Amino acid sequence: MSSYQKEMVKIKHHEREIHGVSYMPNSKRKCPVVIFSHGFNGTNVDFAMNSDYLAKNDVGAICFDFCGGSINSKSDLKTDEMSIFTEKEDLSAVVETIKNWGNVDPDNIFLFGGSQGGLVSGLVADEYIEDIKGLLLLFPALGIADDWNKRFPTLDSIPDTHELWGVRLGRIYFESIHDYDVFDHIGQFNKNVLIFHGDQDEIVTLEYGKRAEMLYPHARIEVFPGEGHGFSEAGNKKVAEMTYEFVKANI
Template sequence: MKKLFLLLMLLLPLSVVAQKETVWKNTNMWIEKGGRKIFGVLHHPENVKEKLPLVIISHGFNGTHHFGKNYFEPLAEMGYQTFSFDFPCGSVNSRSDNNTMNMSVFDEKNDLKVLVDHFRHMDYVDASKIVLIGESQGGLVTALAAAELPKAVNKVVLVYPALCIPDNWNERYPKDEMIPDTTLVWNVPLGKRFFQEVRPLKVFDKIGKYKKPVLIVQGDKDPVVSMKDSEHAVKLYKKARLYVIPGAGHGFNPEELKQSIEQIRIFLNEK
């Protein structure tokens, strides 16, 4: 009995040391399909060989993978690997493709579906626990992609999702012939195709097809995305809740981001 006790005492420190030695690192990746190349960064553990859950983060309009890095450490603490990427043509700074004249909500939706399919077949990913997080336009894209991937995506987080994009641009251009060849949006040039494609898109007829848990996080002072759209979306989902950050706009300051991440932590830990 004494020998067993001594053995346990010797093994315990080794176990603690082993846990502390888990190192998380960033690995640059290129994922290609159908001639489209997607650049991203995978935040993952260096010394762990078992399958781990994965979060795929979609940035907003004219954003990049840098947005997702805010989530790397918090998600790692929860045991999640994270992949943050640049949508091809999604930004003037995109490493995938910076020609924003070819930006397309539908291309972005399909790119996200490609990423889900890619990672669900990787031996280091627990395919039953793939989570999508999308911000602003990336939130719209995430909601649309999840609706077409009801079994492959375990949970969804929408951060001030721009579900209003089709309605907003249909108000701006009521008729197809009114759309110019080039439109500047926040000094970012967009081609005619972007607006033509979203004209017939009925967002709220589609997103509710996703039946698994959804969390929406938004500020009540958002000048870009209406609270009414997020409130409407919550009612369409089978399992969803809306967390409102008082005073927050379209984009969170450090304290608001902290609140958002805490809600995401609670959401991901719920069974």
């Protein structure tokens, strides 16, 4: 087990600032790095265990709060200013920033996204194919646009604000995905993709994970029996171990 440094990171872009945490091995060599993107109303802490596991095994990790991504976010923006596309800008800024860090191997940057962060990671990977070595998706919320377009079928039906699970969302969230087909904007990423999905997920059905597996040229899905949207401790530990194995196999 190696030692590592945990440090606060601030990244400015589009007149806003991202708060993040880096977990970088105490190594003289440039390290492969996994960028973790949390889900709806999550924070960087959601992947602290995964990051600790990687950093102790000489793989760096970056976790951050999406701007407006949570009522507990330390980054800028209010939740009603956030959309899938502001989050896409945030993740792109993290990629652009860390690839220039002295201790990061720019040829071995991986994206890991959970739920809504999985959708965002998929969108970014398709646009940053040269920069991203591999993609890991944890119950990716690829049905977000479908779900909300059923709920608000016309632009006129979109409210100025709408509360979901205690989070106030703004018109921008729904308007930006109106008539948007997620599957037209993912699947071009031609390197390895690993999808983790529970067979009891009631928020994002397993069908979305399977559809993504079919879409990507080099994807594999690992189905977790009995797991829902948010894994058990045992499930999360297995995800952390498999993430490390995926990185090792792809560098």
